[in-house]
Amino acid sequence: MTDQQKTDKQKLAFFLIPLLVFGFLVFFMLKGLFSDPRERESSAIDRKIPPFALYDLMDGKKQWKNTDLVGEVMLINVWGTWCITCDQELPYLTELRDQGVKIVGLYYDQEIDPDFGDSFDMVNLRQQVAEKLARLGNPYAFNIFDDTRELLLDLGVTGAPETFLIDKQGVIRLHHLGDINPRVWQGKFAPLYQQLISGSAQ
Numbered sequence: 001m002t003d004q005q006k007t008d009k010q011k012l013a014f015f016l017i018p019l020l021v022f023g024f025l026v027f028f029m030l031k032g033l034f035s036d037p038r039e040r041e042s043s044a045i046d047r048k049i050p051p052f053a054l055y056d057l058m059d060g061k062k063q064w065k066n067t068d069l070v071g072e073v074m075l076i077n078v079w080g081t082w083c084i085t086c087d088q089e090l091p092y093l094t095e096l097r098d099q100g101v102k103i104v105g106l107y108y109d110q111e112i113d114p115d116f117g118d119s120f121d122m123v124n125l126r127q128q129v130a131e132k133l134a135r136l137g138n139p140y141a142f143n144i145f146d147d148t149r150e151l152l153l154d155l156g157v158t159g160a161p162e163t164f165l166i167d168k169q170g171v172i173r174l175h176h177l178g179d180i181n182p183r184v185w186q187g188k189f190a191p192l193y194q195q196l197i198s199g200s201a202q
Contacts, residue, residue: 043156044164044172049076050154057107057143058126064144070170073196074102076187077139077180078152078162081128082110086161089179094137096185103180105143108152108160109132165189167196 049066056062077093079086087089097103109125129143146152154165159178165174174192176184195201 002032010117039054044154045175047172049166049170049172052144052146052151052154054144054146054151057105057129057145060122062142064142066170069104069166071168072102073165073168073193074141075103075180076104076106076164076166078106078108078155078157078159078160080110081125081132083108083160087132089161089181090133090136090139092179092181092185093139096180099139102141102171103139105140106151107143107145108149108156108157109145109147126151163189165196167201173201 049069051066053063053065056064075093075096079090093103107129133140144151155172161179163176163180164172167173173196174189176188178184180189192201
């Protein structure tokens, strides 16, 4: 190989390497730009609901445990009165409840400080919850109040609304970020839900 050929190869490599790096950067930027953040894979998929013992949102004497989420196919819906998008999905979730879909609420409060939960105004919160559900529809069989946010963290919840589809063994089979509407239900939830109800899902 002549000195000229070596020089030509070095020039070509000097030109191609930055071009390849630029191409990779453009690819990853476009992938992020056009990907749907609501389709983020949850680490909770195919895992059982973590152990918990938390009180009912509306009844401080009633306690719910992870074992209460076993035996039926159901949705666990993360929501809050502060959540505007939750307002949009409550009427449709109520329609699903009327069609026989069991839905359990997991209440996410933005204002409560887990370190000072005892000083939180539960009376006011319960009034807000009752008013909102009376106005927009109440799809919930019951509401779990995670005042320590331990369950929310274990599930990888980042906000509200988020919804988990749970099978009869208490295993999380599907996770969705954002509201549940007719398009999302029919396109994403309904096929697997029907399989789990019939027992045909793997």
